[in-house]
Amino acid sequence: MQADHALSLFDGHLKTQNRSEHTLIAYHNDLIQFFDFAARELGEEPEKITVDQVDIYIVRSFLGEMTDRGLERKSMARKLSALRAFFKFLCREGILQKNPIQRIATPKLGRKLPHFLSIEELDKLIHTPDCTTLLGARDQVILELLYGSGLRVSELADLNRQDIDEGTSLLRVRGKGNKERIVPLTHYALEAARKYLNMREDEQEALLLNYQGSRLSVRSIRRILDGLALEAGLSQHLHPHMLRHSFATHLLDGGADLRSVQELLGHAKLSSTQIYTHLTKERLREIYEQSHPRAKKM
Numbered sequence: 612m613q614a615d616h617a618l619s620l621f622d623g624h625l626k627t628q629n630r631s632e633h634t635l636i637a638y639h640n641d642l643i644q645f646f647d648f649a650a651r652e653l654g655e656e657p658e659k660i661t662v663d664q665v666d667i668y669i670v671r672s673f674l675g676e677m678t679d680r681g682l683e684r685k686s687m688a689r690k691l692s693a694l695r696a697f698f699k700f701l702c703r704e705g706i707l708q709k710n711p712i713q714r715i716a717t718p719k720l721g722r723k724l725p726h727f728l729s730i731e732e733l734d735k736l737i738h739t740p741d742c743t744t745l746l747g748a749r750d751q752v753i754l755e756l757l758y759g760s761g762l763r764v765s766e767l768a769d770l771n772r773q774d775i776d777e778g779t780s781l782l783r784v785r786g787k788g789n790k791e792r793i794v795p796l797t798h799y800a801l802e803a804a805r806k807y808l809n810m811r812e813d814e815q816e817a818l819l820l821n822y823q824g825s826r827l828s829v830r831s832i833r834r835i836l837d838g839l840a841l842e843a844g845l846s847q848h849l850h851p852h853m854l855r856h857s858f859a860t861h862l863l864d865g866g867a868d869l870r871s872v873q874e875l876l877g878h879a880k881l882s883s884t885q886i887y888t889h890l891t892k893e894r895l896r897e898i899y900e901q902s903h904p905r906a907k908k909m
Contacts, residue, residue: 612706614646614660620704621697629788641693648673662701665711670694674715691715725856725886732845733758733857737799739843748807749819749827750835755800756782757851761858761876762794763787764851768829770818775804786877794875859887 618639625635649669650657677687694712701707728736737754741747756762756770766784774783780796796804804818817826833851840849855876862872873884 612662612701613658614649614662615658617662617701617706618642618646618697620706621700624700625696631787637689638693638696641690642697645673645690645694648676662698662707665698667711667714670712670715725860726850726853727857727860728845728853730861732843733854735843736839736845736849739839742803742806745807745810746822748803748810750839751803752800752807752819753832753835754839754854755797755803757854758858759797759800760784760794761855761862763855763877764829764832767851768819768827768832771816772808772818773816774818775801777801777805784877787879790877792874792877856887859884863887 621642622635622639625638630638646660647657649665650660652669652672653660653664655664674687674691677690682690691712698707698710698712702710737751737758740750740754742751753767756767757764760782762784763786766786769785770782775796776782780798780801782794782796784792784794786792808818811820813820813824815824815826819827819832821827821831836849836851836854859872859876862875863869869881869884869888872887873881876884878884
């Protein structure tokens with residue numbers, strides 16, 4: 612079977628798997644790049660390549676070229692993940708009898724510790740919006756939900772009015788893979804949302820609107836946060852995920868157990884949450900060295 616036909620079948624398969632649009636595009640582009648490389652290796656035109664022409668040596672050569680280009684291990688792992696899923700699909704469908712990628716190991720990823728804000732920095736940030744204006748009241752909701760409930764920025768942008776349950780102070784969130792979870796709302800977040808919605812004069816279902824009255828996009832939220840960070844005098848670029856990182860770190864610092872934080876964040880695996888324990892351990896070490904007389908260097 613020609614590679615472009617197989618890729619079209621695989622694209623259709625992924626769409627039935629509740630994969631995010633970002634993943635669909637990334638996998639498609641990674642596979643196009645791979646087959647362009649395979650065509651050069653085989654001395655063929657890309658449109659003439661068939662999937663049964665691919666062997667382990669072509670895959671290894673492709674990964675070698677990506678390494679020579681200085682591709683980060685995280686990007687390399689994603690390309691390998693796309694290839695694994697693609698060839699596994701072809702074997703399962705009976706299009707291929709042998710998986711050319713079966714014996715290739717995934718590169719180990721070094722995990723970077725996430726950046727988070729101190730409580731003092733968050734206090735400055737949260738008191739920055741002018742809540743007497745409609746847009747300022749909206750920006751307050753953004754901060755209170757990203758930090759107070761640990762939402763991903765995409766989850767925040769997708770929220771509707773009816774997702775807030777004022778009676779129970781709970782919020783319904785649609786996470787990765789369209790999975791729903793229920794998270795608590797702080798008193799401050801609930802009050803901020805109530806004030807903002809009372810100031811609006813529209814019937815839109817979206818919780819957050821831009822100045823034109825349309826649903827606020829992820830990109831716009833990022834831009835708003837950058838402006839608020841600058842206004843608050845923060846020295847670092849404020850990525851939305853930093854507020855989620857701060858939420859998790861401060862919970863663990865305050866004594867929350869790891870399983871509860873995992874559930875609040877909507878992590879499928881506990882290992883995704885465990886990275887925050889490194890941050891709290893570092894903080895404990897710092898406090899210990901500052902406070903214990905035998906820990907201080909002479």
